[in-house]
Amino acid sequence: RTKSFHIQKIISIKKSKLEQYTQEHEACAEELKTHDEGTAALKQSRAEKETIIRKEIEEYEAVVKKREQIKKRLVTVESAYTEIQSTMENTNKQRKKDKAQIEKNEKELEDLHKLPEKNQREIEDCNKKLESLEVNKVTLNEELEKQQAELTKTTAPLTEKRLKLSDELVGLKEKVNTAKGEVQVFESQLKILKQAETTESRKYETLKSSYEQSQKSLEEKVTRVDELKESIPRMKTEIASKSAEVDKMVKEERNLSMQCNKLRTEINERSSVMQAQRSNNKVLDFLMRMKMEGKIPGILGRLGDLGGIDAKYDIAISTACGRLDNIVTDNYETASAAIGALKEYNVGRATFITLDKIEHHRREANSRINTPENVPRLYDLVKVEDDRVRT
Structure with missing residues (x-):
């Protein structure tokens, strides 16, 4: 009856501890659920x-890329603008030279235009002289025929006169031929000048068209540069705003990460404790069931459950004795069988204390020792019902 009473008392203590552990387990599970919900929300x-x-970073990278493209385009436009400016300066210089050359050519052309008129007058004068000489020649020939008879008498004087007139006629013919040669030379020069005028006129039209196109292109590029200059401040403002938002979000992310890490650490610690308790309880329940079924009868139980001590010494005994969760068996074979069963059913692991291996400590454990002021040992304060484990 006394043994049954003690067994009922032990069962009652275990039930109360089981209820306490169950409540603690439920509280921890509820707290873990709360933390899990908070973690999921976080x-x-x-x-x-x-x-x-990520979206803001993508937008920021797109804005930066666009800014780089605008910078490149701006550099290209500035280079093109500088090149066009240089081309315009060279064109203006060439245009001034061409204008001066055209004025010079126009003046020469004007002189050349006047020259044919002058030559024409000279030719007309020569033709008139020629006509006059022809008329005189006809007249002289008529007079020559009329006076042929008279000249026969006076042959010598008339012959000399005829020779003299022939010489004059030859001289006049030479002058006419010289005038005709000069006219041909002047006509050739006039043709050359007209060709040069046509060439220069074409060059002038080409340069004029090129200048107009360059002027139009320059105006378009200047307009584009003005538009880009107007858009740059706005883009800078947007970039600064986006950068500030990104910095703010990075700080928020850092704070949230710290909070998450802290909560994760707490959850992991509590999970580890709970997992260890679950594992120990699972192993102990399995071994005690094997004992109840008679498969491993030599299992005595958990070391911490085989004895009792006043509640005020719980912390002291837990601190001093780190093997309270070890399983006590009567001998080494029982411990080996228990280990084999744990492995076979993959329940978990456990550390065992075999009484046959520590039996030689029994006499020393039961002997009294002198302590300061006769203060009892924690070992002496532990109440054990089974004398087999009093070692």
Whole structure:
């Protein structure tokens, strides 16, 4: 009856401890659930923040890329503008030279235009002289025929006169031929000048068209540069705003990460404790069931459950004795069988204390020792019902 009473008392203590552990387990499970919900909310919030930050970063990178493209285009436009400016300066210089050359050519052309008129007058004068000489020649020939008879008498004087007139006629013919040669030379020069005028006129039209196109292109590029200059301040403002938002979100992400890490650490610690308790309880329940079924009868139980001590010494005994969760068996074979069963059913692991291996400590454990002021040992304060474990 006394043994049954003690067994009922032990069962009652175990039930109360089991209820306490169950309540603690439920409280921890509820707290873990709360933390899991908070963690899920934080993860969702973090995912949303990361999505927003990723979008902002993509927009920022797109803006930076666009800014770089605008910078490149601006450099290209400035280079083209400088090249066009240089071309315009060279064109203006060439245009001034061409204008001066055209004025000179026009003056020479004007002189050449006047020259044919002058030559024409000279030719007309020569033709008139020629006509006059022809008329005189006809007249002289008529007079020559009329006076042929008279000249026969006076042959010598008339012959001399005829020779003299012939010489004059030859001289006049030479003058006419010289005048005709000069006219041909002047006509050739006039043709050359007309060709040069045509060439220069074409060059002038080409340069004029090129200048107009360059002027139009320059105006378009200047307009584009003005537009780009107006858009640059706005883009700088947008970039600064986006950068400030990104910095703010990075700080928020850092704070949230710290909070998440802290919560994750706490959850991991509590999970580890709970997992260890679950594992130990699972192993102990399995071994005690094997004992109840008679498969491993030599299992005595958990070391901490085989004895009792006043509650005020719980902390002291837990601190001093780190093997309270070890399983006590009567001998080494029982411990080996228990280990084999744990492995076979993949329940978990356990550390065993075999009484046959520590039996030689029994006499020393039961002997009294002198302590300061006769203060009892923690070992002496432990109440054990089974004398087999009093070692």
